[in-house]
Amino acid sequence: MQQVPESQSAMIGAARSSAPSNVANFLGGACLGLLLGMLIGMSASPVVADVIGAITAAAIAFIGLRAASESDTTGLSPVLARTSGFAMGCVLGVLLGLFIRTHSLLSEPLAGRVKSWENAGFPPADARAIVLFQEADILPAQWKLEKSDKPSTHSSLLYGSASSVCAESAPARYENTAAVLKAWTVFGGVWEKVAGVVRNNVPPEKQSTAVAQIHEAICGDQSQ
Secondary structure, eight states: OOOOOHHHHHHHHHHHHHHHHHHHHHHHHHHHHHHHHHHHHHOOSGGGHHHHHHHHHHHHHHHHOOOTTOOTTSSSOHHHHHHHHHHHHHHHHHHHHHHHHHTTTTSOOHHHHHHHHHHTTOOHHHHHHHHHHHHHOOOOTTOOOOOOSSOOTTTOTTTOOOOHHHHHTOGGGSSSHHHHHHHHHHHOHHHHHHHHHHHHHSOHHHHHHHHHHHHHHHHTTTTO
16 A cells, blocks of 8 residues: 655645635635625715725735744645635625615615604605605705705715704704794795795694704704
């Protein structure tokens, strides 16, 4: 019976022992890549740029890790295993993140949002109009919104400049809901229209919640 040379036997044993380690390296890189890809795919705001940068730096450090006993001469290099896993995980993460964001899988369905406005006391037609404005900046023909030169409410909710009208119309500036509706009537345009809808269709005990939701829908964070 032919005996296997000791050097060849040692190489085979080392390759077998390195297989579980390479699987762990591959899975570790894949998980890190999946996390980074999901963040990139799902994020529409620069606020997560620092987080992505930190994860990228951690990924580079992880991929470059090498134990003193590791050798590239036996089987798949651990660095190559981590790199392959990271690359595949990142691609899958980006695709999955884009799919989730473009299909709004984490958002409340439109029907549910319309229902929430109806529960606040708005007629179904007005509830649908408000949701349509939130989604596409489209208003009914009888509603008029005066545009300013400043960024629109949907251009940047985190970094947009505050609109003077949004700041002046903030419910927190007034002592009660009646004062808010009176001020909105003075502003004219869509504010006057919404004030009339609230007065005529929303029960008094729900008007405070309604005006807060309307202001948030139109202005977002621009009243800050």
